Amino acid sequence: MKAKWIIAGAGVLVVAGAMPWVVGYVTEQQWQQVNHELNQSQPFLQMQTEDYRRGFLSSNLNGAITVFNPETGDTRRIEYRADVTHGIAGSFMDFVPVDGWGPEGADWFQERPRLTLETRLWGVAILELEVPAIAINNPDSGESLRTSGGVARIEISDTGSQAEALIVWPQLSLSSPEMSVRVNGFRVEQSMAHLEGDVWTGSMEASIDSVALTSPEMSPLTIEGVFAHSSTEAKRDGQRLDSKMTIEAEKVLFEDEVYGPHKLAFALENLDVTSWNMLASSMTELQSLTLAPTSSGPEMFEQQMAAMGQVNTAMRDLAAAGFSVGFSELTLDTPEGEVTGHAVIRHPELTADEKAGMLLVMQQLTGDMSLSVPSVLVDDYPAVRLQLAPLVKQGLLVPDGDRLVLAAKLNDMMVEVNGQKIPLPPLL
Numbered sequence: 001m002k003a004k005w006i007i008a009g010a011g012v013l014v015v016a017g018a019m020p021w022v023v024g025y026v027t028e029q030q031w032q033q034v035n036h037e038l039n040q041s042q043p044f045l046q047m048q049t050e051d052y053r054r055g056f057l058s059s060n061l062n063g064a065i066t067v068f069n070p071e072t073g074d075t076r077r078i079e080y081r082a083d084v085t086h087g088i089a090g091s092f093m094d095f096v097p098v099d100g101w102g103p104e105g106a107d108w109f110q111e112r113p114r115l116t117l118e119t120r121l122w123g124v125a126i127l128e129l130e131v132p133a134i135a136i137n138n139p140d141s142g143e144s145l146r147t148s149g150g151v152a153r154i155e156i157s158d159t160g161s162q163a164e165a166l167i168v169w170p171q172l173s174l175s176s177p178e179m180s181v182r183v184n185g186f187r188v189e190q191s192m193a194h195l196e197g198d199v200w201t202g203s204m205e206a207s208i209d210s211v212a213l214t215s216p217e218m219s220p221l222t223i224e225g226v227f228a229h230s231s232t233e234a235k236r237d238g239q240r241l242d243s244k245m246t247i248e249a250e251k252v253l254f255e256d257e258v259y260g261p262h263k264l265a266f267a268l269e270n271l272d273v274t275s276w277n278m279l280a281s282s283m284t285e286l287q288s289l290t291l292a293p294t295s296s297g298p299e300m301f302e303q304q305m306a307a308m309g310q311v312n313t314a315m316r317d318l319a320a321a322g323f324s325v326g327f328s329e330l331t332l333d334t335p336e337g338e339v340t341g342h343a344v345i346r347h348p349e350l351t352a353d354e355k356a357g358m359l360l361v362m363q364q365l366t367g368d369m370s371l372s373v374p375s376v377l378v379d380d381y382p383a384v385r386l387q388l389a390p391l392v393k394q395g396l397l398v399p400d401g402d403r404l405v406l407a408a409k410l411n412d413m414m415v416e417v418n419g420q421k422i423p424l425p426p427l428l
Helices: 002-041 273-291 298-320 352-356 375-380 382-393
Strands: 045-054 058-068 075-086 090-097 114-120 125-131 134-138 143-147 150-157 162-175 180-196 199-215 218-235 240-254 257-259 262-272 323-334 337-347 366-374 398-400 403-411 414-417 420-423
Touching: 002 045, 002 058, 002 090, 180 273, 199 273, 240 273, 262 273, 262 298, 273 298, 298 352, 323 366, 337 403, 366 375, 375 382, 375 403, 382 403
Parallel strands: none
Antiparallel strands: 045 058, 058 075, 075 090, 090 114, 114 125, 125 150, 134 143, 143 162, 150 162, 162 180, 180 199, 199 218, 218 240, 240 257, 240 262, 262 323, 323 337, 337 366, 366 403, 398 403, 403 414, 414 420
């Protein structure tokens, strides 16, 4: 009996001793797969692993990240290296930029930032960035950036189909000769679950304790209690999607007065998941073709036209399945009273015969919009008057007591605003 236990114990030791090699092998395969999937999913950030040297208990690798700026067409290459430690159940990777965390000679950080990736054999990965206090000065422009230490963390599980993200930054301030901005208590938490293709469900909560703006040309402005919440939920066995977002501010302090609360709510309802996924992937493909280095020539033009055709087909299918989108609520508290409004556009769900006869998406769009503004805002504030005066002149904002109101409806490619009918051009 004793011999059996000795043999069993020896077997356990052999397996435990071999596990770091197994973990190292799996980690390398997972890393190469992550590189491939990230590069295939978008054109703005490309990762290359140039040298992966795998050992028994540890490994190290060299690579580069190429960042593409679509506005300027410029690219920036950032080379990095990573030390990998293999354990029995997973690996720990520590990344460092080859050229350092800041420009040569700059003293931005009180301590070195740390970017790590912890992986597990069963498909869990935790990417974490720890940043110490930052102090950046630009003597030429007079601008400066100051932040406290912060952390950004994302945990990916279930072979990439589940993700939990967290960002915490206690303080951040940006100053220039024209304006200074100070942000306190920034926090974001997000939970995501993969549904289909590029479509994810989940929820997000973000909050800021306060935002303070100061400028030599204006009185100090402080916004307190900023909160944002969004949720995306699948329904009808994953065939339809509802997405909602709410942004609120508890109060605004300006010139010794307090105003609030303020609220803006956005809703996207009853989206067909298959059509939405096709639209997202088609637009990504079209964007990739447009940003490609060789985005000219007959062959590229044909590919772009084919991608544009896929976008149009997806939009047609999405509309035919029915949807509703818009701002369901707008409430702003001003010194002269509340500004309220809403705007929603809908498309009915069509039968197969109705879809076959649909020439334009706009044909069956319906919607309504309202806006109510205190008249004194236009009378006493030149900046507001500059924006709203054209609407008042054209009769789109009309007096109603001490307020200016707008009431609009969309139907049969015609918008009726305060009794005025305005035909819409056939754009979609």
